[in-house]
Amino acid sequence: MTAQRRDWRGFRRGFALILLGAGFCTPAWAGTNERVVTDRYTGLAIGGFDPVAYFTDADAQAGLPDYELSEDGAVWRFRNEGNRAEFAKHPEVYGPQFGGYDPLDMARGVAIAGNPRFWLVVGQRLYLFGREDTRDAFAAAPARFLPEARKQWPIVQQTMAR
Template sequence: MSFTSLFSKSLPTFIAACAFSFSSLASAGADTETDSNDVILAGHDAVAYFTENKPVLGSAEYTATYNDAIYRFSSAKNRDLFSANPTKYAPQYGGFCAYGTTFGKKFEIDGKAFEVVDGKLFVNKNVSVYEAWKKDVPTHISQANKEWPAIENVESSEL
């Protein structure tokens, strides 16, 4: 077999391998709290926080991608609502803990502690952290809004 023949047969495999390698590098950035599969909100349905006022686990069957994060939904209807207006449903501070953001920190969340305030979704690390956050929501949102620009693009491990 000649080099040219070997090269022409190997080239498609090489290109596919390179494409796969580079696609795995395209993941959610430092500004978004996702798991190792780039799923945000610990897999909870972003729309359900607004429509059902409770955390509802989404399904891998109904997904949408926004800001390099994968959102899961409990229904096609919720996925479609999100896709039509993702900024309406996406969590503040990239889905990091709202209370932690007030201290210039980025903490993972469990998806169960949340509040919708003035049409915006705020999530917290867990229910006990949420209890501290809700004692003065307006002040905590103001503090987090001041801190977020400085930490948004910094890896959580560097804070």
């Protein structure tokens, strides 16, 4: 690789880190269907992670292309056929709350896509967070944030592109 290409690649990588640190990267890759954060290029919901694995394995695990399900315009991936079947029966249980948007930001009336690596299961529901600090704040007092997030969710949904 030439020195010029190395410099350019380093610039792009540094630029992406600056954007990520500033919180701008998430909306750039995230599109939305009616409710769920999806990757605008692949259509994958929650970054291709298996939503059922958060409950069954208590871990964020990438789904496999062999076990996909299309639901409401989003493509969901799963680790196995059992997880796919369970999600198909109960998407309202296993799908992330607020469409995968960060509940703390939602409580402020802002749609910031959650990162599938920052997650919590609270009250048998999955929540994704844009940052580790918002996950930690939510974990300390979910009842403090959920009422306002639930109130804001329908309002924010109406402002989203379809």
